[in-house]
Amino acid sequence: MLRVVSTVVNRMVEHARQFPDDEPLSRVFSALADPIRRDMVARLSTADATVNELAEPYDVTLQAVSKHLRVLEEAGLVSRSRDAQRRPVHLEAKVFELMTKWIERYRQQAEERYSRLDEVLRSMPDHDDPTPPVHSTPRRKGKSR
Amino acid sequence: MTTTSTRATQITADKDLPMIRLTREFDAPVDKVFRAHTDAELFAQWNGPRRHETKIDHHDCRTGGSYRFIHLSNGNEYAFHGSFHEVRPSELIVQTFTFEGMPDGVSLEKLVFEDLGSGRTRLTTTSLVDSFEGRDAFLASGMESGVQEMYQRLDELLAG
16 A cells, blocks of 8 residues: 555655646546556557557456546546547556656666666675575574564 | 667566566676675675665575665655575576565565676566556556655545
């Protein structure tokens, strides 16, 4: 639960920074809380789709799918063109931006850690003892916990 | 989604599984890279965010062993622990990973060490968590806003 809260809070922090004037933040989070809606977002990340196409894999009515779409639309996560006959559903770029940003920051953090590991590796003397430290005496004696 | 560049860390966030994969190559033989993971003192030198000091509580890197470390940052302590499920010298480490602030959350991590020859090593780490929310939380944890800002916001949120 806490983990979910932290996800939500992080999303809020990031979202608030990107869209400072956007007050209905909670809509974004409740929109993404539903697994069908998350799946829709994931599928829309590859291509636009019509309501019928989106409804196909789910065992729910078209009305239910439309309802899910409305939630996503109201949260500003997807949009539908008003004029085109098919009215395809389009994923708003900010969803990608959010995800891409998270992934890139996580990668940068890992890279920072690994460059420090590079330094450690350079400072290590060549290992003469063929016995790896795995077999050394455990630091804790007896049964742990 | 994948980010690539020569030699730098590559990351993949799996579309179908709540999993993150990191790949990195090192200009060091595989036994050294492995030792930098198993030796507590060496591990403390590179693990964790740059701004944080890492204090090792214990680091018993062998099959059936366990570890616990604490990141110190501006007077705050963030502790992490886990079990070493399988440890094979210069080959493999399978371990769990838990942030003690979220004790029910756990990720299963698999570190594969590959000898590339000519004194080079490839390390591939996959972290599997039990939900996409959990995965996204891991990703979001890399944000510069950091844990403290997150908790401040949470305080504000709960107070409001």
